[in-house]
Amino acid sequence: MNTSPPNALTRRLALQAGLCTLPLAAWPLAAQAAGSEVWPQDARVPGGVARLSLGPAARRPKVLSGGLPVRVMGDMIEWTAIVGIALSAAPGLHRVQVDAGEGQRSLEYTVRDKRYQQQQLKVSPKTVDLAPEDLARHERERAHQQQVMALFTAPRSEELRMRVPVPGRRSSSFGLRRVFNGQPRNPHSGMDIAAATGTPVVAPLPGKVVDVGDYFFNGGTVWLDHGAGLLSMYCHLSRIDAKLGDVLATGQAFAAVGATGRVTGPHLHWGVMLNQTMVDPALFVPA
Numbered sequence: 001m002n003t004s005p006p007n008a009l010t011r012r013l014a015l016q017a018g019l020c021t022l023p024l025a026a027w028p029l030a031a032q033a034a035g036s037e038v039w040p041q042d043a044r045v046p047g048g049v050a051r052l053s054l055g056p057a058a059r060r061p062k063v064l065s066g067g068l069p070v071r072v073m074g075d076m077i078e079w080t081a082i083v084g085i086a087l088s089a090a091p092g093l094h095r096v097q098v099d100a101g102e103g104q105r106s107l108e109y110t111v112r113d114k115r116y117q118q119q120q121l122k123v124s125p126k127t128v129d130l131a132p133e134d135l136a137r138h139e140r141e142r143a144h145q146q147q148v149m150a151l152f153t154a155p156r157s158e159e160l161r162m163r164v165p166v167p168g169r170r171s172s173s174f175g176l177r178r179v180f181n182g183q184p185r186n187p188h189s190g191m192d193i194a195a196a197t198g199t200p201v202v203a204p205l206p207g208k209v210v211d212v213g214d215y216f217f218n219g220g221t222v223w224l225d226h227g228a229g230l231l232s233m234y235c236h237l238s239r240i241d242a243k244l245g246d247v248l249a250t251g252q253a254f255a256a257v258g259a260t261g262r263v264t265g266p267h268l269h270w271g272v273m274l275n276q277t278m279v280d281p282a283l284f285v286p287a
Helices: 006-014 023-032 132-149
Strands: 047-056 063-066 071-075 079-084 092-099 104-111 120-123 168-170 177-180 191-194 201-202 207-215 219-227 230-237 252-256 267-274 277-279
Touching: 047 092, 047 104, 063 079, 079 092, 079 267, 079 277, 132 207, 207 230, 219 252, 230 252
Parallel strands: 120 177
Antiparallel strands: 047 079, 063 092, 071 079, 092 104, 168 191, 191 267, 201 252, 207 219, 219 230, 230 267, 267 277
16 A cells, blocks of 8 residues: 655645545545646655655745755645655665754655666776776866755756656666676666767756766766756767856757767766755656
8 A cells, every 4th residue: 555645736636626634545546536647756765766745834844865955845735855865775764854944853754675787797997997197087077066966056947747858769777787897886877868979958847057068987968957956967968059057948959969978879878866866867757
């Protein structure tokens, strides 16, 4: 039986329909009956998203996860925290801190285990063990991008259903664990979409261009800020048509697919971040 907390849309629909006396267990059924969909999907696994009901409050509550601010959506009838769960999160109880103006409280949720696929690869040693100058460059670039990832600005849209940024076959899924020459590497933190060089890349939601660069691993890269700790990243681009500070509308083209950086062929690497945590982009788009 689904005992997950109700979402904001569900409660508003129920209140409007005079169903506010339904018991908690009946809320998911009410949502189903109303035909409502919410984005991102609730998937309480490493690399997933937890949609946590915060209940009613006169103002938007402040929520922290691991000391980092969390996106909160809804209205005074029902607020919902949208929490990104790290790929490194251990299964079991996790908690966020909630402040709705009447003191801080702790809210618990359970993360269940998920086993992602693993891929063994044999490659040239020079592609695994970086030369000192390449390692130094990578460290500089990583420090810069950490500043980008820490952005937490005003939300640009309450609509979080994303448009897939480029048409094509999903060539590598989020969470894939790669082992190069017997050496484990970090799990794949985005979605790879195979497409021809030059294919336009479009914004999945309204967003501001907050970083444009040419990075050692990622090649031509753009970061978009969608507000409230939700960012997206686009890598291996052959061309970047947007500039820092540009504000894009949903569906607006800003770059083109390529094979720059450390890749074996043209594709788009698409990453989505919540509260400085990379999460599965598939949770934001219809199946």
